[in-house]
Amino acid sequence: MTNPLPIPPVTLGAINMEAEDxxxxxxxxxxxxxGTPAVSGDHVYMPAAHDGGFAMFFQPxxxxxPDRAASHLDLTVPWGSRVATVDRLLDRGATHLWDVLEEYEHVQWTTLADPEGNAFCVAEHPPVAGH
Structure with a gap:
């Protein structure tokens, strides 16, 4: 079955996370x-901090x-800034899980966990010649 209507653009509205706190x-x-969080009762909404960013919603x-997350966030930083970004996040309560640095020539990443144990990655992509 074909859809005769054009598909409108899909964008990420917000990441929703359950949290102990x-x-x-x-x-x-x-x-x-x-971002700047806004508390409303026991929920917190944080709008995107900049164009191309994403909003987040936290609820109790x-x-x-679950023992294992079915998905996680892959965050991208400019080439050459991954180590400094990871160090900053470790200073603020993240936990280092592992690095993937030489397995793929198009990306390097560090996997961290936030203070409640939710895994996320901080990745950087090397510049592409001619771009």
């Missing part, structure tokens, strides 16, 4: 993204945390 986790992610846990 939504305000504390929002504060950590504000350090990651540069509704059940036990």
């Amino acid at each position: 939504p305000q504390a986790l929002a504060a950590f992610w504000a350090e990651v993204t540069g 846990m509704t059940g036990p945390r």
Whole structure:
């Protein structure tokens, strides 16, 4: 079946996360993204900090945390800034999990966990010749 209507652009509205402490986790992610959290009761919304960024919404846990995450965030930083970014996030409460530095020529990344154990990656892509 074909769709005769054009597909409108799809953008990322927000990342939604459950948290044991939504305000504390929002504060950590504000350090990651540069966003400014806004508390409303036991929920926290943080709009995107800049064009091309993403918003985040934090809410209280509704059940036990799964043993394994089915997805995680891959964040991209400019080439040459991954190490400094990782060091900054470690200073603010992230935990280092592992690095992938030589397996792929088009990307290097470090996998971290936020203060509640949610894994995320900080990646950098080397410049492409001619671009």
